[in-house]
Amino acid sequence: MARLIVVSNRVATPTETKGSAGGLAVGVFGALKDAGGVWFGWSGDVVSETVANAGPTLVQEGAVTFATVGLTKKDYDQYYRGFSNATLWPVFHYRNDLARYERDEYAGYRRVNAWLAHKLMKLIEPDDIIWVHDYHLIPFAEALRSEGLRNRIGFFLHIPFPSPQVLQTIPPHDELVKSLCCYDLLGFQTRNDQQAFHDYMAREARGVVRELGEKTGEKTGEKGRQGEHEGEIEAYGRKLRTGVYRIGVFPDEIAEQAARYESRQHVLDLKQSLEGRKLIMSVDRLDYSKGLVERFHAFEQLLEHSPEWRGKVTLVQIAPPTRSDVASYKVIREELEREAGRINGRYSGLDYTPIRYLSQQYDRWKLMSLFRESQIGYVTPLHDGMNLVAKEYVAAQNPDDPGVLVLSIFAGAAAELSGALLVNPHDATGMSEALERALAMPLAERRERHETNMAALRRNDLGVWRDRFLRDLASVPQPR
Ligand code: ADQ
Numbered sequence: 346m347a348r349l350i351v352v353s354n355r356v357a358t359p360t361e362t363k364g365s366a367g368g369l370a371v372g373v374f375g376a377l378k379d380a381g382g383v384w385f386g387w388s389g390d391v392v393s394e395t396v397a398n399a400g401p402t403l404v405q406e407g408a409v410t411f412a413t414v415g416l417t418k419k420d421y422d423q424y425y426r427g428f429s430n431a432t433l434w435p436v437f438h439y440r441n442d443l444a445r446y447e448r449d450e451y452a453g454y455r456r457v458n459a460w461l462a463h464k465l466m467k468l469i470e471p472d473d474i475i476w477v478h479d480y481h482l483i484p485f486a487e488a489l490r491s492e493g494l495r496n497r498i499g500f501f502l503h504i505p506f507p508s509p510q511v512l513q514t515i516p517p518h519d520e521l522v523k524s525l526c527c528y529d530l531l532g533f534q535t536r537n538d539q540q541a542f543h544d545y546m547a548r549e550a551r552g553v554v555r556e557l558g559e560k561t562g563e564k565t566g567e568k569g570r571q572g573e574h575e576g577e578i579e580a581y582g583r584k585l586r587t588g589v590y591r592i593g594v595f596p597d598e599i600a601e602q603a604a605r606y607e608s609r610q611h612v613l614d615l616k617q618s619l620e621g622r623k624l625i626m627s628v629d630r631l632d633y634s635k636g637l638v639e640r641f642h643a644f645e646q647l648l649e650h651s652p653e654w655r656g657k658v659t660l661v662q663i664a665p666p667t668r669s670d671v672a673s674y675k676v677i678r679e680e681l682e683r684e685a686g687r688i689n690g691r692y693s694g695l696d697y698t699p700i701r702y703l704s705q706q707y708d709r710w711k712l713m714s715l716f717r718e719s720q721i722g723y724v725t726p727l728h729d730g731m732n733l734v735a736k737e738y739v740a741a742q743n744p745d746d747p748g749v750l751v752l753s754i755f756a757g758a759a760a761e762l763s764g765a766l767l768v769n770p771h772d773a774t775g776m777s778e779a780l781e782r783a784l785a786m787p788l789a790e791r792r793e794r795h796e797t798n799m800a801a802l803r804r805n806d807l808g809v810w811r812d813r814f815l816r817d818l819a820s821v822p823q824p825r
Contacts, residue, residue: 347472347819349382352465354425354481356386356413359406369592369733372807374409376815381408382473385465388413391421401464414464416457423453429481430671432515437480437504438634438728441514443673451517455484462488469496474818477528479503486527495825499530499818501590504730505757506538509545522550526581529821532590532814534730534757536574539589543576552580575817586821590814591761592731596740596802599713603741606714615661615718620696623658623784626719628712628734629726631664631704633677636727636753636770638684641700643725643776645688648699651781656697658784660723661715665706678704716741721783722750724758725770731757735765739798747795749783751776761805764797 357370377384385401392415400414416425427450435444462485469475475498477485486498512518522545525531533539546552557575576587606612615624625644629635644660664681668674685702692699707715716722722738735750735758742748752758752765759767766779 346380347474348470349377349380349815350465350469350473350475351377351382351384351478352461352475352482352485353384353386353478354429355389356384356411359404359411362406369807372595372811375808376811377409378407380474383410383412383465383468385412385468386414386461387425388415390415391418393417401468410468412465412468414461420453420457420460423450424457425481426668426671428454430668431673433480433483434504435633435673436511436515437507439505439507439511440633440728441511443633444514446516458482458484459488459491461485462492465489466492466494469494471496474815475499476501476815476818483521484524487524490527490824495823497529497818497821497823498527499532499814500525500528501532501814502538502730503534503592505535505728506533506541508541509549512541512545513549519550522546523581526552526578526583526585529585529824530814530818531585531587533587534589534591535760536589538730538757539574539576539587542587543578546578546580550580552578554578586817588814588817590810591757591805592733592810593802593806594733594736594740595807596736596799599737599740600742600744602710603713603717604743606710607717607743609711609714611711612714612718615715619659622656622697623721624719625658625660625721625723625780626663626716626738627660627723627725628663628707628716630667631674631678631681632667633673634726634728635664636725637662637664637677637681639727639770639773640723640725640776641681641684641688643773644700644723644780645691646773646777647780648688648692650777654781654784655692655699656694659697659699659701661701661703661719663703663705663707663712665704713737713741716748717743720748721780722748722752723780724750724756725753725768725776726756727753727770729753729756729758733758735762736802739764739795740802742795744792744795744799746788747791749786749791749794750798751779751783761801762798763801764794 361370362374394417397415397417401412404411432444432446473496477500543554547554555577559574573589578585648655685700689698689700716738724735735752750765753770754767768776768779
């Protein structure tokens with residue numbers, strides 16, 4: 346079996362791969378352990394030029410090498426904080442209004458990609474398969490190819506791919522797309538994302554796009570078949586494949602974890618403090634794409650238009666700040682704090698606070714047990730590649746008395762979770778009606794919806810996502 350090399354902006358630590366962090370780290374590490382190989386990327390540290398150049402630092406864990414490098418302040422500013430998170434992230438989430446474009450940041454983005462690729466070259470063996478993750482690393486394959494590498498290289502985009510007109514707001518959009526064509530397989534979260542890429546290729550890049558149709562085990566319930574909706578592209582003198590690979594979770598592990606921790610002190614404390622009120626749970630990174638302010642407004646409408654719910658329902662929003670050195674993230678934080686304060690000022694009582702807004706990170710097992718305790722999972726991003734919180738919420742429920750997922754139609758997960766109440770996050774009234782419906786939903790309907798959602802999660806778990814992608818990548822012809 347060929348070795349696997351995983352490349353991502355951040356590399357999980359060996360401890361995180363043992364289950365304390367998100368399931369993704371555990372899932373990817375599983376594939377690395379089976380095949381043996383390397384996990385390569387940024388360590389998360391900002392260091393001097395001398396230290397950066399001395400890398401990578403290697404840590405061995407069985408057959409897997411964790412290889413990390415530090416970034417200089419300039420590289421961090423231009424590659425990570427700048428072009429990745431102040432240009433690509435907002436535009437790919439349809440927030441051109443929040444995006445900026447600086448030529449030197451783009452140059453830094455390409456420079457860091459080339460530098461990282463050069464560092465990795467020394468660790469690659471001829472038959473290795475290389476799997477690159479996410480928007481920070483679009484030019485990575487191009488950089489490896491220009492060093493003469495002929496291995497199979499695949500790319501998975503965790504976030505949405507925007508429609509051509511939106512992508513074109515990034516001045517070097519054509520270079521970015523040309524870079525993507527240096528991969529052998531491009532994986533997208535949803536059919537819409539793949540279609541947006543195909544549209545760009547056909548209309549703007551004058552490529553040949555062949556839709557090879559749906560090749561999936563989804564309908565038969567069979568696991569481990571090829572990616573859905575395979576496509577083939579010929580452009581810029583290269584041939585590559587595309588596919589839809591919807592990322593999942595390991596639902597039964599989450600269910601077991603949530604049940605195991607449900608009688609722990611933090612859950613008992615929460616229960617006691619709710620004094621019999623219903624609980625709506627929301628958990629996100631603090632990001633403008635997650636629709637937090639819109640969500641608060643819809644909850645406010647519920648209290649405004651349905652006075653019988655005042656004092657009877659609490660929204661707990663857990664949202665630790667991320668990327669707090671990017672300006673638009675400071676703005677969203679201030680707005681959210683202001684809105685939570687205003688709504689609480691309006692509807693609080695001496696013993697009742699409608700919104701509890703907690704800006705901290707929680708252990709994964711704590712989150713899962715809090716999900717299990719709540720009557721509603723309120724997951725309403727404005728745009729989201731997939732949204733694993735939605736899937737974790739479903740998996741954490743008690744099947745005998747499950748909560749209801751209220752989910753945005755703009756989360757990738759909406760295509761799979763047909764048992765959720767789907768909402769448009771731009772429609773505050775529609776969202777407040779969905780909350781009301783979920784709060785009053787009879788047990789039989791909740792159970793039926795939960796079973797539908799769990800079946801979808803089991804059919805397409807994290808292992809299926811990973812194995813399908815790697816199988817398809819291994820089957821593309823070796824580039825010449
Ligand atoms: P994210 O934008 O980070 O991921 P999401 O898919 O919801 O969004 O994953 C977040 C993960 O972090 C979940 O596992 C969640 O449990 C955890 N998490 C969130 N808030 C937390 C908190 N307060 N404390 C502890 N853990 C917390 C990107 C894309 C998504 C895509 C994923 C995976 O933006 O669309 O689904 O990658 O591909």
